[in-house]
Amino acid sequence: MKIVVIGCTHAGTAAVVNIKENYPDSEVVIYEKNNNVSFLSCGIALNVGKVIDTTEKLFYSSPEALNSLGAQTKMQHEVLNIDFKNKKLSVKDLLTNEVFEDNYDKLVLTLGSWPIVPKFEGGTLDNIVLCKNYNHALNIIEKSKYAKNVVVIGAGYIGVELAEAFKMQGKNTTLIDAENRIMAKYLDKEFTDIAETEFKNKGVNIVLGQKVQKFEGTNTVEKVITDKGEYNADLVVLCIGFTPNTKLVQGKLETLPNGAIIIDEYMRTSEEDVFAAGDCCVVKYNPAKDTRYIPLA
Numbered sequence: 245m246k247i248v249v250i251g252c253t254h255a256g257t258a259a260v261v262n263i264k265e266n267y268p269d270s271e272v273v274i275y276e277k278n279n280n281v282s283f284l285s286c287g288i289a290l291n292v293g294k295v296i297d298t299t300e301k302l303f304y305s306s307p308e309a310l311n312s313l314g315a316q317t318k319m320q321h322e323v324l325n326i327d328f329k330n331k332k333l334s335v336k337d338l339l340t341n342e343v344f345e346d347n348y349d350k351l352v353l354t355l356g357s358w359p360i361v362p363k364f365e366g367g368t369l370d371n372i373v374l375c376k377n378y379n380h381a382l383n384i385i386e387k388s389k390y391a392k393n394v395v396v397i398g399a400g401y402i403g404v405e406l407a408e409a410f411k412m413q414g415k416n417t418t419l420i421d422a423e424n425r426i427m428a429k430y431l432d433k434e435f436t437d438i439a440e441t442e443f444k445n446k447g448v449n450i451v452l453g454q455k456v457q458k459f460e461g462t463n464t465v466e467k468v469i470t471d472k473g474e475y476n477a478d479l480v481v482l483c484i485g486f487t488p489n490t491k492l493v494q495g496k497l498e499t500l501p502n503g504a505i506i507i508d509e510y511m512r513t514s515e516e517d518v519f520a521a522g523d524c525c526v527v528k529y530n531p532a533k534d535t536r537y538i539p540l541a
């Protein structure tokens with residue numbers, strides 16, 4: 245049996261390890277467009293705040309480790325198209341630009357998610373960065389060495405952690421959100437009031453109820469302009485939320501309106517022999533006994 249896994253951060257790594265443990269004779273091929281596997285994004289803020297000293301400590305597996313389990317790890321290979329009917333894939337080797345075909349008996353989609361990036365005027369200025377993968381982590385840490393004024397946009401759990409980390413590094417830190425509370429999706433007001441007071445006492449500029457409209461600067465960002473104010477910035481991190489990375493299967497599999505792949509309790513998608521896991525699909529949400537898009541590890 246040949247099993248192809250597309251994407252290899254957490255869901256992909258977990259799938260490969262479990263498949264090889266339970267079905268050691270299966271042939272497993274991994275296609276991952278990045279040059280690394282298993283990066284723990286949840287440690288980026290700890291790395292920025294120097295709680296963890298090197299970004300490389302945020303990996304718990306490697307292509308070599310997966311190869312040693314008997315999987316074939318094809319790094320820097322992007323799957324361009326899937327023909328579900330004929331169980332075929334079109335794959336591009338990103339190093340040589342060669343495009344070739346492969347086939348599968350079973351397919352595991354662990355395509356993940358990508359940060360939401362609204363089209364802001366000035367959004368292409370330098371030093372407006374994302375926070376998701378290893379390369380983003382290196383970029384944030386390098387740029388923050390020279391930044392005095394850091395603006396974090398989005399006060400969800402990632403923005404809040406980063407604001408704390410930047411402040412720990414002595415940066416003038418501003419945390420902006422359109423909601424009237426930080427972490428509004430996660431905690432009730434009685435808790436967020438306490439957290440907001442803590443942030444303010446530590447000198448973080450908390451800007452709530454304001455919508456970012458544009459960025460100003462010559463080549464590099466200098467200011468963040470909202471509907472009610474403007475804030476100096478030489479580094480901006482966008483932490484607005486995530487969208488499932490499922491363009492590859494758009495219109496081919498059943499999804500929620502946001503593109504999250506719908507799976508059943510056996511993680512089967514609407515196509516036979518095709519499974520999905522992680523940030524690219526829905527999860528069962530026990531409190532409400534339904535399924536939802538919750539992109540968390």
Ligand SMILES: Cc1cc2nc3c(=O)[nH]c(=O)nc-3n(C[C@H](O)[C@H](O)[C@H](O)COP(=O)(O)OP(=O)(O)OC[C@H]3O[C@@H](n4cnc5c(N)ncnc54)[C@H](O)[C@@H]3O)c2cc1C
Binds near residue numbers: 288358541
């Ligand atoms: C800053 C940050 C902090 C976080 N903190 C927490 C936390 O504290 N707790 C928690 O539970 N969760 C946290 N999360 C969320 C958690 O990291 C994600 O839920 C998890 O990474 C999802 O793993 P995944 O493997 O499903 O997807 P991803 O990590 O998105 O990986 C998908 C992989 O698929 C690859 N891929 C996609 N398309 C293709 C293709 N066509 N061909 C080849 N490869 C492809 C991508 O390159 C990528 O490596 C955090 C996330 C971030 C960004």
